[in-house]
Amino acid sequence: MVIVSIILIIIAIYLAAGFVFAVAFIVKGVTKIDEGAHGATWGFRLIIIPGTIVFWPFLLNKWIRASKTKEE
Amino acid sequence: MSASYAAVGWNRQKKIYDWLIAGFCTSYLVLFISLSLVFNEQVTFETLLIRSTSTLAVLLLHVILAIGPLCRLNKKFLPLLYNRRHLGVTMFTLSLVHGSFGIFQFHALGNINPILSLLTSNTNFNSLSAFPFQALGFLALVIFFLMAITSHDFWLHHLSPKVWKTLHMFVYLAYFLVVMHVMLGVIQYESNPVFVIIIFAGATTLVTLHLLSGIKERKTDNRQFALQQQGFVYVCGVKDIENSRAKIFCIDKERIAVYRHENKLFAVHNVCKHQGGPLGEGKILDGCITCPWHGYQYLPQNGQSPPPFREKVSTYDVKIVDNKVWLNPAASAEGTERPGAEIKD
Ligand code: HEM
Numbered sequence: 001m002v003i004v005s006i007i008l009i010i011i012a013i014y015l016a017a018g019f020v021f022a023v024a025f026i027v028k029g030v031t032k033i034d035e036g037a038h039g040a041t042w043g044f045r046l047i048i049i050p051g052t053i054v055f056w057p058f059l060l061n062k063w064i065r066a067s068k069t070k071e072e
Numbered sequence: 073m074s075a076s077y078a079a080v081g082w083n084r085q086k087k088i089y090d091w092l093i094a095g096f097c098t099s100y101l102v103l104f105i106s107l108s109l110v111f112n113e114q115v116t117f118e119t120l121l122i123r124s125t126s127t128l129a130v131l132l133l134h135v136i137l138a139i140g141p142l143c144r145l146n147k148k149f150l151p152l153l154y155n156r157r158h159l160g161v162t163m164f165t166l167s168l169v170h171g172s173f174g175i176f177q178f179h180a181l182g183n184i185n186p187i188l189s190l191l192t193s194n195t196n197f198n199s200l201s202a203f204p205f206q207a208l209g210f211l212a213l214v215i216f217f218l219m220a221i222t223s224h225d226f227w228l229h230h231l232s233p234k235v236w237k238t239l240h241m242f243v244y245l246a247y248f249l250v251v252m253h254v255m256l257g258v259i260q261y262e263s264n265p266v267f268v269i270i271i272f273a274g275a276t277t278l279v280t281l282h283l284l285s286g287i288k289e290r291k292t293d294n295r296q297f298a299l300q301q302q303g304f305v306y307v308c309g310v311k312d313i314e315n316s317r318a319k320i321f322c323i324d325k326e327r328i329a330v331y332r333h334e335n336k337l338f339a340v341h342n343v344c345k346h347q348g349g350p351l352g353e354g355k356i357l358d359g360c361i362t363c364p365w366h367g368y369q370y371l372p373q374n375g376q377s378p379p380p381f382r383e384k385v386s387t388y389d390v391k392i393v394d395n396k397v398w399l400n401p402a403a404s405a406e407g408t409e410r411p412g413a414e415i416k417d
């Protein structure tokens with residue numbers, strides 16, 4: 001019971017962080033990692049929010065790498 | 073394909089498809105709820121929602137899983153495949169309503185967190201008649217959730233087709249969990265075996281369809297090509313390939329589609345760059361090989377998607393000698409222009 005509670009709390013924190021990330025990502029990050037997103041609609045940006053909340057560390061990594069290659 | 077993203081890539085056929093899904097689901101729910109009210113007046117609103125959405129979701133899940141093998145057995149089913157992801161997202165939404173109301177009705181009234189209660193209130197894991205069947209439904213719902221949130225092509229590109237496909241193969245685990253959720257749940261609160269019989273029949277149908285289509289595919293894949301000359305193998309007669317259509321040949325474990333287009337034959341790799349759809353089961357539309365799954369297009373002579381798209385598939389050499397088609401299974405680099413073979417009759 002305690003273990004399950006702890007796991008649930010960790011998942012909740014992870015998803016909350018994902019939510020914060022998702023806001024920044026759909027406004028700015030998504031166009032950095034994918035040129036297909038440049039002319040993309042707001043509908044598209046909204047529809048990728050749930051996935052972004054779950055897979056955010058992966059997208060963050062892509063975003064960091066994309067901005068590094070630009071600086072070079 | 074991959075120009076600029078929109079939320080949903082709707083076109084005429086997809087709109088018709090979606091209206092049919094919506095119409096069917098609404099009729100089902102209305103019919104289910106009215107009939108339940110007629111035959112069982114004490115039933116509560118929550119129970120009605122829980123049961124109507126769950127049975128509809130399971131029905132759709134069977135349709136979704138049957139579409140793949142049906143299309144491999146008969147091309148007439150291909151229109152069903154075209155927008156299967158919307159069927160999937162619909163099924164997830166219905167399961168979500170069912171699951172949420174289930175959690176609400178059975179777990180939200182106490183003072184512990186409903187999800188925690190769902191996972192821990194029943195720990196009879198080694199009892200069949202009191203098994204925590206709701207946890208199985210929850211796990212299936214998590215899988216459907218992950219599939220639904222990654223259903224946009226954006227995720228296919230960024231997670232890579234391989235990871236995406238693996239994630240979506242978990243639908244079979246989810247299906248198994250749903251079957252167990254229903255079986256173990258029903259024996260706890262229902263004496264009527266009709267649910268068990270229906271789900272058993274459904275599972276048997278699905279397994280049979282998958283076996284039949286697997287056997288059929290095996291047959292094409294295991295065909296041996298005896299005649300070989302300078303790297304070319306004899307595959308079929310010119311007349312065996314209809315205009316604007318293809319035949320698929322599996323040579324050295326690679327599937328190759330040989331298309332007939334305007335009195336010429338062209339060969340391309342059979343695997344679509346989008347989600348691996350079978351290009352040879354599509355047809356030529358507007359001068360392009362069109363994937364039967366979601367309509368990605370490739371020019372037959374060079375395997376390239378017409379601009380602004382950038383997908384490319386490998387091409388192969390074909391020749392015709394005495395009305396016999398010979399194919400060279402050595403692939404040219406993706407997008408390489410090939411002359412094709414002219415049909416003289
Ligand atoms: C959080 C996830 C889920 C919970 C908490 C849950 C809960 C329940 C409960 C409490 C029942 C018995 C309802 C009754 O008294 O009539 C039930 C039945 C059933 N569930 Fe689920 N379920 C979940 C997920 C799913 C999923 C994902 C599916 C399939 C897509 C599904 C399909 C069914 C079916 C077909 C029945 C039998 C018909 C019915 O009584 O509704 N469930 N579930």
Ligand code: FES
Binds near residue numbers: 345364366367
């Ligand atoms: S268009 Fe989707 S697999 Fe070919």
